[in-house]
Amino acid sequence: MKPDFVAELQYLGLSVRLKRISENMVHGGRNLYRHLGLDIEPNWYLLLLLLKEHQQLSITEMADYLRFSHPSIINMVKKMKSRGYLESFTDPKDSRRQLVELSAKAKAKLPRLVQIWEAGEIGVRKLFEPDDNFLDKLALLEQQYAEYDFMERTLKELDNEE
Numbered sequence: 001m002k003p004d005f006v007a008e009l010q011y012l013g014l015s016v017r018l019k020r021i022s023e024n025m026v027h028g029g030r031n032l033y034r035h036l037g038l039d040i041e042p043n044w045y046l047l048l049l050l051l052k053e054h055q056q057l058s059i060t061e062m063a064d065y066l067r068f069s070h071p072s073i074i075n076m077v078k079k080m081k082s083r084g085y086l087e088s089f090t091d092p093k094d095s096r097r098q099l100v101e102l103s104a105k106a107k108a109k110l111p112r113l114v115q116i117w118e119a120g121e122i123g124v125r126k127l128f129e130p131d132d133n134f135l136d137k138l139a140l141l142e143q144q145y146a147e148y149d150f151m152e153r154t155l156k157e158l159d160n161e162e
Helices: 010-035 044-054 059-066 070-082 104-126 134-147 150-161
Strands: 056-058 086-091 094-102
Touching: 010 104, 044 056, 044 059, 044 070, 044 094, 044 104, 056 059, 059 070, 059 094, 070 086, 094 104
Parallel strands: none
Antiparallel strands: 056 094, 086 094
């Protein structure tokens, strides 16, 4: 096997390494659901859990909670509605807003899905034992990039060189 060029790049390869891990988890999740006979996609757990907690939310509210783009939430909601996991309706207080909630199908499957997600979380958590400060570092990384993004940080370093 050839050496991992991306790992050799160290911090320059960070985004690619995170993407590889993400793709591995998504692919594994898709295979898991297929193996278990479930007709859901790996990222749907986000909306299912969010709506379990909040009952009804608008697209904008979901995007804000998840820090996802509006179009990506709309796309996910459309797919989930087409498979019968979500229902939407016009907000009676504001006809411009669509409210989304879990369908009866989603509510019926939720206990089993939560069981699967909890088992998945335990499996991932074990990767970081016994010294588990990864999530703290990840939160710090997210916070710092929210303050100054990659472009701003890179331009600052370019200015320091000149």
